[in-house]
Amino acid sequence: MFDLKEAIAQAQFVTFMTGAGVSTASGIPDYRSKGGLYSDLASPEEALSDDNLRLHHQAFHDWVVKKMYYPNAKPNVIHEKMAAITNEKGAIVTQNVDGLHQKGGAKHVIEFHGNLYNIFCQTCGRHFDYQTYLKSDVHEADGGVLRPGIVLYGEPIEPNVIARAVSAIRQADLLVVVGTSFQVYPFAGLIGYARPDAVLAAVNREPIALPAGAHMVLGDATAVFAKL
Incomplete structure (x- = not known):
């Protein structure tokens, strides 16, 4: 029987690969479930x-502002436990x-897919706070x-981001996938860089496709991480 807490205790370097399921307990909807970000779209991509x-x-701006910004969302126990673990010996x-x-x-x-709060003008490159973007997506100047x-x-994903992600995967002797269906590439393909001797595990409500020998912890991630 696989024991995640024991595996983390034994590991020298833990890398977590996380998706939308980590933030749903903070009130941020995922993408594809009923009531998720894409649930009312015929072509979500x-x-x-x-x-x-x-x-x-303007349509892009209106959709993103309406659907994606949750500035009052607070970190949950998954974020907090992952921070404590990786600040000591790992990465996310x-x-x-x-x-x-x-x-x-x-x-x-x-941040493999970037950050919503990093706002910039595509013409001059100047950065703005997200409150400015909520009001308008045009730089008046x-x-x-x-x-x-x-x-x-x-x-494309920026090459330096890919390089940093690959480095974090290769360093890990324990790699834990949490809160993702693991169907979006190239993110899901990062697991191919895992060390041959690395322990692979996933925490998710439903089984996901993992390499042979990986451990699947089925259940709510908040409950699982609360016990770590």
Whole structure:
């Protein structure tokens, strides 16, 4: 019987790979479940595409502001426990763009898909606070379109982000996937960089595809992490 708490205690370096399921307990909806971010869209990838931003920036802005910003969300026990573990001996590679891992105290976070609160003008590069973006996506000084620094469908992941993520995966002798269906690439493909001797585990409500020999901890991640 696999014991996650014992595995963490024994590990020299723990890397967590996290998805939207880590933040649902903080009141942030996931993407594809009933009531999730994409539940009312016929083509979800279109809403968060680079084409939509380029061709329909106001519609993009309205959708993102309405659906994705939860500035009052607080870190939950998963964020806090992961912070305590990785600040001592590990790292977090996350798909999440909400910044809650850092708010929860984590110091070693690789945001694979960027951060919603990193707002910049596409014309001049100047950065703005997210409150400005909530009001308008146009930079009055030069007419440039503001955008959040998140990776959209159709955009590549920055090479330095990939390099940092791969490094965190390769260092780990324990790799734990939490709160993700593990179907979005290239994020899911990062597990291919795991060391041959690394222990692989996942915490999720439903089984996910993992390499042979990996351990599946089925259940609510908040309950699992509360016991660590």
